[in-house]
Amino acid sequence: MGDELPSEKKKTDIEIEGVTEGKRNCDAIFITHYHGDHVGMYSKVLPDIPIYTGEVAKEIFLNLKTHCKDEHIEIIKRFETFKVAQEMKVGDMIIKPVQVDHSAFDAYMFRVECEGKRILHMGDFRTHGLTGKWMLPRLEKHIGEVDVLITEGTTLSRTEENVISEYELQQKARKLLTENKYVFVMCASTNIDRMAAFHNATPRGKYFICDKYQKGLLEFVAENARSQQYKFEKGIYHYGDNLLEEMREKGFCMMVRSESPNKKDPIFRPLMKQFPDHLFIYSMWEGYLKGEAKIESIAEMVPSGYEYLHTSGHATRDAIRQVCETVKPKIIIPIHGQAQHEFEKMDLCGKVEILTDGKSFVV
Numbered sequence: 001m002g003d004e005l006p007s008e009k010k011k012t013d014i015e016i017e018g019v020t021e022g023k024r025n026c027d028a029i030f031i032t033h034y035h036g037d038h039v040g041m042y043s044k045v046l047p048d049i050p051i052y053t054g055e056v057a058k059e060i061f062l063n064l065k066t067h068c069k070d071e072h073i074e075i076i077k078r079f080e081t082f083k084v085a086q087e088m089k090v091g092d093m094i095i096k097p098v099q100v101d102h103s104a105f106d107a108y109m110f111r112v113e114c115e116g117k118r119i120l121h122m123g124d125f126r127t128h129g130l131t132g133k134w135m136l137p138r139l140e141k142h143i144g145e146v147d148v149l150i151t152e153g154t155t156l157s158r159t160e161e162n163v164i165s166e167y168e169l170q171q172k173a174r175k176l177l178t179e180n181k182y183v184f185v186m187c188a189s190t191n192i193d194r195m196a197a198f199h200n201a202t203p204r205g206k207y208f209i210c211d212k213y214q215k216g217l218l219e220f221v222a223e224n225a226r227s228q229q230y231k232f233e234k235g236i237y238h239y240g241d242n243l244l245e246e247m248r249e250k251g252f253c254m255m256v257r258s259e260s261p262n263k264k265d266p267i268f269r270p271l272m273k274q275f276p277d278h279l280f281i282y283s284m285w286e287g288y289l290k291g292e293a294k295i296e297s298i299a300e301m302v303p304s305g306y307e308y309l310h311t312s313g314h315a316t317r318d319a320i321r322q323v324c325e326t327v328k329p330k331i332i333i334p335i336h337g338q339a340q341h342e343f344e345k346m347d348l349c350g351k352v353e354i355l356t357d358g359k360s361f362v363v
Helices: 055-067 073-077 132-143 166-179 192-201 212-224 241-250 268-273 317-327 340-345
Strands: 051-054 080-082 088-090 093-100 107-114 117-121 148-152 182-186 207-210 252-256 279-282 331-335
Touching: 051 055, 055 073, 055 080, 055 212, 093 132, 107 132, 132 317, 148 317, 166 192, 166 279, 192 207, 192 212, 192 252, 207 212, 207 241, 252 268, 331 340
Parallel strands: 051 080, 117 148, 148 331, 182 252, 182 279, 207 252
Antiparallel strands: 088 093, 093 107, 107 117
């Protein structure tokens, strides 16, 4: 139930008989993660159809939409949740959610079993994030071989993008934070991996700062995360005027977000002006700053002399190939990308089946 990305000029209004309109003809909806292009049209789902997502993901999404004053908060509160790697039966299908490494925290792939067939929907995934090393072992342990693999291919059209690991990004960030006393970082508010990387890279003695909303979100993650990477043990401070002098004295790494010029009571813009010799690190897709995908509210916040330090939340060509080699699908269906025909050039183990809108495929 995804919406278009914020950068898309043309918006699509999804209408599906039995799901968003008419008489209910859907047993359940499973959401892989809380990014808008996967869950953005949740409010259009008929009210008696249950929507499932991860337990932590639900709370992050609810926190985000509450902060944004979304009018459909009560629908999110009614989201159902599932347990990690615990099978669920829906009608005659057995669905198993297994965590994946992605730039959204608590993201999932789904193995669907029915009539002796197995389908694996990967959602959005990668192997170069903070938990990426567990991706292939999880496939071997929880998924096994499948008949159909539905997989993303976002990066196949972004040939100019340099994909490094989150750990490599963290090392580069440590160098920048050591060399520069005052550092502002722009990244997505729910990219927990990225904020963990910058927090872990912040030298002892410097402040790691964000606003009150962000601090609450990170503390919630720390309480529910298993990995030490997300414990934020150096401490998180939220900005207030009483912290200003100590920020000047000790230095800081502060997370900021886009603020349109007409926003009432902006926080980040005035603060950035008080530290004219700061380093600004832009840690999002560079396409948001220019060209057809440009988002004005983001571009207006980023100074001309920014440092670019980012890596993709999506699977590389090698990661897609490794997944195929592990689950050995007979059929591969590409989704989520603008270069689906690139799959046909990759010499993968299964037959590539490219589906257009409205086209059905029977296993």
